Amino acid sequence: MPSSVVGALDAYCVEVREVRAVPGADPEPALYPALSTLLRRLVALAGHERASLVGQAHTEVGKPDFVLDEGGPLGYVEAKRPDQSLSKLRGHDRKQKQRFLDLPNLLMTNYGTFELYVEGERVDRVDIRPSSALDPNSRDGHVTSDSAEGVFRVVERFAAHQLSAPRTPRELADRLARGARILRDAVRQALESGGHGAIAALFADWRESLFADEDAAGFADAYAQTLAYGLLTARMQTSRPLSIEQAEDTLQATHPFLAAALRFLSDPQVEREIGWAADLLVRVLDPATPEVFRQSQSAPDPLLYFYEDFLARYDPALRERRGVYYTPPPVVQFQVRALQDLLVQRLGKSLGFADKGVEVLDPAAGTGTYLLAALDAGAELCRERHGQVSRGHVKRMLEQVRGFELLVGPYTVAHQRLAVRSAELAGELLPPDDVAVFLTDTLAPSHAEETKARVPLALKPLTREREAADRIKDQTPIIAILGNPPYDRSKAASGQWIEETLMRDFKDPVPREDRVHLKSLADPYVYFFRWSLWKLFEQDRKPGPRLLSFISNSSYLGGEAFQGMRKVLRERFDEIWILDLGGEQRGANPSENVFDIRVGVCVVVCFSAGAPKAEPATVRYARLEGTRAEK
Numbered sequence: 001m002p003s004s005v006v007g008a009l010d011a012y013c014v015e016v017r018e019v020r021a022v023p024g025a026d027p028e029p030a031l032y033p034a035l036s037t038l039l040r041r042l043v044a045l046a047g048h049e050r051a052s053l054v055g056q057a058h059t060e061v062g063k064p065d066f067v068l069d070e071g072g073p074l075g076y077v078e079a080k081r082p083d084q085s086l087s088k089l090r091g092h093d094r095k096q097k098q099r100f101l102d103l104p105n106l107l108m109t110n111y112g113t114f115e116l117y118v119e120g121e122r123v124d125r126v127d128i129r130p131s132s133a134l135d136p137n138s139r140d141g142h143v144t145s146d147s148a149e150g151v152f153r154v155v156e157r158f159a160a161h162q163l164s165a166p167r168t169p170r171e172l173a174d175r176l177a178r179g180a181r182i183l184r185d186a187v188r189q190a191l192e193s194g195g196h197g198a199i200a201a202l203f204a205d206w207r208e209s210l211f212a213d214e215d216a217a218g219f220a221d222a223y224a225q226t227l228a229y230g231l232l233t234a235r236m237q238t239s240r241p242l243s244i245e246q247a248e249d250t251l252q253a254t255h256p257f258l259a260a261a262l263r264f265l266s267d268p269q270v271e272r273e274i275g276w277a278a279d280l281l282v283r284v285l286d287p288a289t290p291e292v293f294r295q296s297q298s299a300p301d302p303l304l305y306f307y308e309d310f311l312a313r314y315d316p317a318l319r320e321r322r323g324v325y326y327t328p329p330p331v332v333q334f335q336v337r338a339l340q341d342l343l344v345q346r347l348g349k350s351l352g353f354a355d356k357g358v359e360v361l362d363p364a365a366g367t368g369t370y371l372l373a374a375l376d377a378g379a380e381l382c383r384e385r386h387g388q389v390s391r392g393h394v395k396r397m398l399e400q401v402r403g404f405e406l407l408v409g410p411y412t413v414a415h416q417r418l419a420v421r422s423a424e425l426a427g428e429l430l431p432p433d434d435v436a437v438f439l440t441d442t443l444a445p446s447h448a449e450e451t452k453a454r455v456p457l458a459l460k461p462l463t464r465e466r467e468a469a470d471r472i473k474d475q476t477p478i479i480a481i482l483g484n485p486p487y488d489r490s491k492a493a494s495g496q497w498i499e500e501t502l503m504r505d506f507k508d509p510v511p512r513e514d515r516v517h518l519k520s521l522a523d524p525y526v527y528f529f530r531w532s533l534w535k536l537f538e539q540d541r542k543p544g545p546r547l548l549s550f551i552s553n554s555s556y557l558g559g560e561a562f563q564g565m566r567k568v569l570r571e572r573f574d575e576i577w578i579l580d581l582g583g584e585q586r587g588a589n590p591s592e593n594v595f596d597i598r599v600g601v602c603v604v605v606c607f608s609a610g611a612p613k614a615e616p617a618t619v620r621y622a623r624l625e626g627t628r629a630e631k
Contacts, residue, residue, distance in 0.1 A: 002045045006148045012038040013133040021136035028081045046156040062189035073283050075105035082111045102178040105161040114154045126150030165287040169302045170309045177313035179281040184224035186277035191216040198269040229412035230258035235285045242286040257461035303417050307410045327484045335549040336373040338605045354378030354393045362483040363442040365403025368414030374401050394426040402436040411439045440469035445497040477540040480547040485528035498527040509564035517561035525552040546608040554602035570616035573606040580623040592628045
């Protein structure tokens with residue numbers, strides 16, 4: 001320990017005593033200069049002469065008091081009043097501490113106790129001794145050598161902290177989630193501060209032009225995830241040091257929507273409001289390299305569960321609200337193979353998903369697992385029939401196999417997975433626009449024409465995404481729809497257009513005595529079924545084959561409220577196959593579910609040849625029992 005450490009601490013204690021002795025002074029901000037001077041001196045003595053300790057704007061809530069910067073943020077400092085115990089914080093201070101524990105390197109102090117947290121875990125703690133050294137009524141200003149050594153040790157560790165490169169996708173997902181949560185809270189607090197800043201203006205434009213029902217919390221979440229996944233995508237595409245400007249430049253050609261979100265950060269007002277949190281995201285992602293997603297025998301698809309891992313750390317409740325439960329690969333393979341067999345055997349499409357005119361849509365694409373499986377299935381038939389997968393085959397599949405996704409995180413991951421897989425199949429990197437996954441709300445009506453003239457510049461790229469999705473909704477004939485729609489009636493957040501315009505034929509056949517149960521139809525998975533029937537049979541009324549396969553809540557198989565739904569499905573299709581996977585966790589005889597949910601699920605495969613029919617569909621039913629692995 002350098003000999004001058006004791007002198008620095010003695011001088012600090014003298015200044016603390018003098019400030020605390022002033023009647024009526026607010027000790028926390030009044031002591032900032034003393035704390036700043038001490039930390040600057042100790043950081044320099046620890047060998048970081050070029051590091052700077054920058055005070056945040058204390059008039060704005062939500063920011064740590066100081067940031068230690070050395071070409072980028074190294075750590076953050078949060079100070080509390082001298083009379084507060086850091087282990088017994090209450091109310092706002094306790095919530096603030098919980099938020100700040102997402103910071104990768106945090107030094108907390110009440111001017112007498114210093115606690116160091118790394119990745120949310122306390123790794124060191126020291127008290128200035130004797131406590132009388134900080135007492136305004138005491139004249140004993142000398143700290144013990146052990147105490148001085150402890151304070152220096154904590155500050156030295158704080159200043160020396162370096163983020164290592166994440167070794168696994170799960171580790172990266174955890175780091176990204178922490179940074180995104182800090183940014184989300186910063187955006188939310190910028191909105192709740194009651195000002196009229198740039199973030200508030202963007203939120204107003206967002207609601208007026210695109211999502212009228214979005215609240216501040218929803219916007220903060222959407223914007224934080226957009227920035228987080230924009231920076232992640234840029235990090236995965238280049239080995240250059242990461243910055244906001246570099247990320248925007250990298251994404252401009254491939255992801256204009258994500259680039260526009262990053263460009264917004266260059267506004268000076270935005271920088272003042274949330275710049276520190278955006279800089280943190282840059283800091284935590286910069287050490288990552290594309291190699292973290294490299295395939296291995298133990299991780300053949302490292303991106304498969306990346307968003308699920310991210311969401312579990314970022315906001316588990318959001319996963320439940322959105323009904324986000326990703327499908328086990330064997331279930332996906334079963335559905336994709338079933339549809340491809342029908343394409344080949346019933347419709348004569350010898351290349352399955354790679355054949356001409358096989359227009360496919362996953363309306364709740366998530367991270368693109370179904371789309372990826374369809375590409376692989378089509379590629380397999382190309383090899384069988386032609387001995388190879390040509391660039392033309394891959395390009396055709398990318399043009400015909402489409403996905404809609406509402407959440408920006410899985411949307412970004414889906415783009416990345418499909419771009420990587422298509423490059424592997426084609427032997428070269430294809431243009432990014434060839435990946436047909438669109439950020440949109442499937443259950444919302446087309447509305448691009450209504451908003452085109454009044455969308456602000458910052459939201460234009462998002463509007464173009466929605467316009468492309470609207471063209472598919474309104475103009476592109478689809479012959480096959482497949483996927484895993486979200487489901488949870490209590491968390492339904494969209495579907496008003498479906499409810500108001502399309503649900504009558506699901507409701508009218510239900511007898512009067514059973515209509516008390518109709519509330520069960522207000523479930524996203526039911527709306528996705530109804531939307532899919534509209535898209536397959538009503539939006540384009542030209543005769544032709546139609547296929548549908550979903551894994552979903554199995555309540556429609558026998559519930560009273562679903563009589564109309566069952567009737568319509570049998571009227572529209574020629575044949576229906578149902579594989580009941582059980583999984584109902586409630587009741588006297590619970591069974592294991594293939595998802596981490598409590599409601600039973602089933603897979604349905606529906607086929608229509610497109611010819612006129614007088615009889616309802618033939619329905620074939622089977623049920624699987626056993627463990628999750630056995631199913």
